[in-house]
Amino acid sequence: MTPPGAPNPYRVMAEEKTMIDKMKERREQLKAELATGARRLAELESATQSIKETMTRIAGAIQVLDEVIAEAEANPGRAFDED
Numbered sequence: 001m002t003p004p005g006a007p008n009p010y011r012v013m014a015e016e017k018t019m020i021d022k023m024k025e026r027r028e029q030l031k032a033e034l035a036t037g038a039r040r041l042a043e044l045e046s047a048t049q050s051i052k053e054t055m056t057r058i059a060g061a062i063q064v065l066d067e068v069i070a071e072a073e074a075n076p077g078r079a080f081d082e083d
Contacts, residue, residue, distance in 0.1 A: 072078070
């Protein structure tokens with residue numbers, strides 16, 4: 001028998017189990033959030049790489065056009081097709 005004023009050991013065990021279950025549930029939620037964050041980060045890194053590649057191609061095209069324009073301005077008598 002439990003002495004008066006002492007906590008019921010069965011109730012304490014039940015409350016502890018409930019707390020442990022809550023912590024386990026929260027741990028699973030956090031693991032899911034972490035996995036979601038990792039997937040999103042991978043998507044963003046892939047998009048970043050794609051944008052960088054596109055910008056590199058655009059910069060290359062600008063450089064080629066700058067060189068063609070400079071050549072045309074340096075040689076004004078040279079014919080360029082304007083079709």
